Amino acid sequence: MPSSPLMLGTLGLMAGVPALTVPVHRGLADTGYLLEGSAVLLVLLAVHARFVLGILTRKGVGWWLIAIQAWLTYLPWTFVGATWIPVSALLSGALLLAAHQMRSFALALLSLVCGPVFLATPSGALSDVGWAVTAPLLGLVEFTLVSLAGQAHRLSATRSDVIHRAVVQERRRFTRDLHDLVGHRLTVLVLKAQLVQRLVHEHDEKAEQELDETLALLRALASDVRAVAHGEQRSSLENELSSARALLESVGIRCQMRVSCRDLSREVGEALTHALREGVTNVLRHATARECAIQLLEQDRLVSLSIRNDGVLQPYYPKDGGQGLINLTERIAVLGGALETTTLRGGSFLFQIRIPRSN
Template sequence: MFAVPPSPLWPGGVVVTAGAVALAVTVQAGLAGSRHALAGSVVLWVLVALHVAFALLMTGRHGGRRWPAGVQACLTYLPLPFLGATWTPVCGLLSGALFMTACRTRSPLLAAQAVACGPVLLWAPAGTAHPGWAIAAPVLGLVECALVGLAARAHRLTGVRDEAIGRAVALERRRFTRDLHDLVGHRLAVLVLKAQLVQRLVDERDDKAGLEVAETLDLLRALAADVRAVAHGGRRSSLEEELASARALLESVGVRCRVRASCRDLTGEVGEALTHALREGVTNILRHANARHCAIDVAERDGRVHLSMRSDGARPPRRDGDGTAGLGPGPGQGLANLTERVALVGGRLEVNPSRGGEFAFTVHVPRADDDAVTGH
């Protein structure tokens, strides 16, 4: 299992909390021995708790409300005449809260108020404010706002990254499933057919049994290579080789096959899509039809490549034991995968319904600029 990295909000929250507590401890030490020590301590820690909660809420997607900043302003300036210069450091917390609100709402007015949290102390009665905090307060608030903003942004980027990873995993899983069906399913269908042929030849003591066994072993080796290619995503097919293989395979099982191809040497994604279309058509003929004739045409017209397959002997859809549609000439997972593959290269798939036992489908794809088209 993969370890889940901690959310970036945790270090941001720890830094904000630690900074607020450190400032509160400094103020608490200054309050010791004064006649308002108890009341000042209560207000101080309520103010710190309110500020930390507000800062953590501001890191969320929708942010916090503005009223805590108003309450914090009252708790900052109202005790100032009673607690004196010892209380002035808490102005830095108010400045930070106003800066965070200003960044969230994009308000120049709130930003100006955040900056003014320090200089306003210069107009306080003598002895009630420390003049150094006139500059230190907005600086402290700006630093806190920057830290909280970085933590919030890192948190959002983490969410975006997780979503991107999830989409990539889903796409890879879909690719693996599609390739497994299109490549391995085709090989398995041919292997079943070859095994049945070998069994019949063995029963008839035909000398061709050894040749069929050798071809079956070649198919098994090809199947193993396909599985490795699917696992590593490195499968690349040749349309010209697939046309020759389809014709030889169909004629070996007694299907008269006519192939007309005015363009064969198609490379890249277009050739890959057409190769899968051809393979899916052959698989449908082997599994869902008792064909005697098949016609395959590949042509280019108006900058688009068209591949069509027609065969007879299509069987009507059968029903499984639970009443659902079974294997037949209608669209299934293979045609659904093919539709997806063709759409990825800007093409479309047309499936003609069975009429009089004939099944046909046509693939139309735009020819890529880097595809070399050679007439034969």
């Protein structure tokens, strides 16, 4: 949990409290102010802990908390004397934390005199010079512990954010690949099933052949689902070009194909494969096409895939393509490419993408 470093930092800080409170309690017992002094010390520790938690959670510097600490550090000293000097280390640490937060050199210098300021008192009232000298050092130790806890908290939050982004990205990849791979197969399977049904009714001998192809598509669909689940890339642009022509011609669409660029990078080939699937799927879903022309060309190191078909019954817009075109736009945008869809006169539709050839 992101709050764990804060808890650990606070617990680590509180673990050093006995080093200050034990000698203070011993001194209070000698002065006769044990009950009153213990109550004030408890309030001071609570205020200091509240200040430290505010620093760790980046809620800003609580100046009123520093003011209360200063008041509870120096006012009781006038009653109990040198016994109260060790608690000045808490004020020193708070000022160092505030100096770091505000990038203030003056506050840092002020933190160094929280303990030594007691040296200016009459010598008769000072029984332990050591605590006055070491208070800034103890404040520096506290500053180090709290700073490390804050850094651990930020690193933990960053790690959680990275993990969350990775999960979102993987979920996005899964849904995108599932849609692009399986959605295309399902569209083809529906058309094949309709064709088989018609051939069976007509007692056509081709029904058995179409049924075999349908079973092959089902096996391919199962393979695609496994590939998506394991994040494997199994696409082949050449195989997809051959499949596109065979599929279009099997449903009575005359297909003209022109390919003049080869040896594409894996990333470009993968994007073109998905684009070809999406383009062919749109032809089958949104048109009663009789002719379709597919061209894969290259000019000035810019690869262009275009699919042009007739039989468009009404104007077709990119938003009508649903999730498929959104997924495709994301894929090609990563490669610096662009997608264009245009409804032409005479009921024709042009689907075209351009992607720079990778070096």
